[in-house]
Amino acid sequence: MIVHKELLESALDSLPEGIALLTDDGAIVFWNRAAQSITGYNGVDLLARPVPEALEPLLGGAGNGYPDSGETPDSSHGALVAIEHKQGHPVQAMARVVVLRDGLGSRLGTAAIFHPAESIDALPHGECGERSEIGDSLIDLEDRLATVHEDFAHGGMPFGVLWISVDQARGLRQTHGVMACEAMLEKVERAIANGLRPAEALGRWGEYELLAISHERTPQMLAAHAQTLAGLARTADFRWWGDRVSLTVSIGAAQAESNETLEQLLDRAQEAMVSSFDAGGNQIALAPGRQACSPS
Secondary structure (H helix, E strand, O other), X not given: OHHHHHHHHHHHHOOOXXXXXXXXXXOEEEEOHHHHHHHOOOHHHHOOOOOOHHHHHHHOOOOOOOOOOOOOOOOOOOEEEEEEOOOOOEEEEEEEEEEXXXXXXXXXXXXXXEEEHHHXXXXXXXXXXXXXXXXXXXXXXXXXXXXHHHHHHOOOXXXXXXXXXXXXXXXXXXXXXXXXXXXXXXXXHHHHHOOOOOOOEXXXXXXXXXXXXXXXXXXXXXXXHHHHHHHHHHOOOEEEXXXXXXXXXXXXXXXXXOOOOHHHHHHHHXXXXXXXXXXXXXXEEEOOOHHHHOOO
C-alpha cells in the first residue's frame, strides 16, 4: 500500500497543473511541485495546516465563486481567480475544485486543480495551435474544392459542401485555452470522418470550423447526410481535466448549382451555418438555392 501511495504522489507531482488535496475540514494533505511553483508556497509550509487567506480563492474558499461545501461544484468550467504569491506579487490562475467521494458516495474531501492564467492564451486570439499543420490542411482542402468545382462545371458529379462549426469551441477556448480547443476540434474531426464516404473529404476550415465536401445528388440528400455527421459529432468522447464535455455542431449545407462560383457556394454554406448557430446550435440548416436568395 505504501508503494501504491508513493506511485500516486509521484504521478501527481509530475503534472504541469498545480494539484492540492484537502480533507473535508479544509486541511491540505497534498501539494505538488507545480502548485509550489505557481504560488511560491512549499508543501511543508501548508500540509495539515489551515489554508492561508491568500490561497483561499484558489482552493475554493467561501465567496469565490465555488459552491458551498455540501454541494458538488460545476465541473465543466474553471474559474479565473486572483491570489497573492508568497513573495507578494499578484497571480491570476484558472482553477477548479472537485469533490472527492468514496465508492459509497460519502464525501472525502476536495481536489483543487489550477494553472497560471497566461497559459490559457499562449497564442493570441484569432490563431490556433499547430498553425502550420492547419495551414497545410487548409491548402489541401482548397485545392480539392477547386478541382471538384471545376469538374462539376464541366458536367461532372454533383457535389455540395457542409460548413461545420463546433458550438462549444469558443467557450472552451476562453475557459481552458488553445490546447483544449485544438484537442476538442481534433476529436470532432475524427468522429465526423468515420461517417464520410470514400469520395468525400473533410478538413479544418478556419479557427473553430470544419468543411466537408460531399457528392450527394440532391440538397435533401445532402441535408440528411449532414444530420448523420452531426450525430457522429455528438458521440465524440472529449474529456478535459477528467470531465466529459458534451459536443454539438451547427452545420450549413449547400448544394452546388450550375453557373455558380465556388465563392458563392461557400457563402451560402457559411450563411446557413451561421443561421443554425444563431438559432441555438446543434442544428442543420440547408441553404436556399441562389434563385431563392436573389431579390425578385
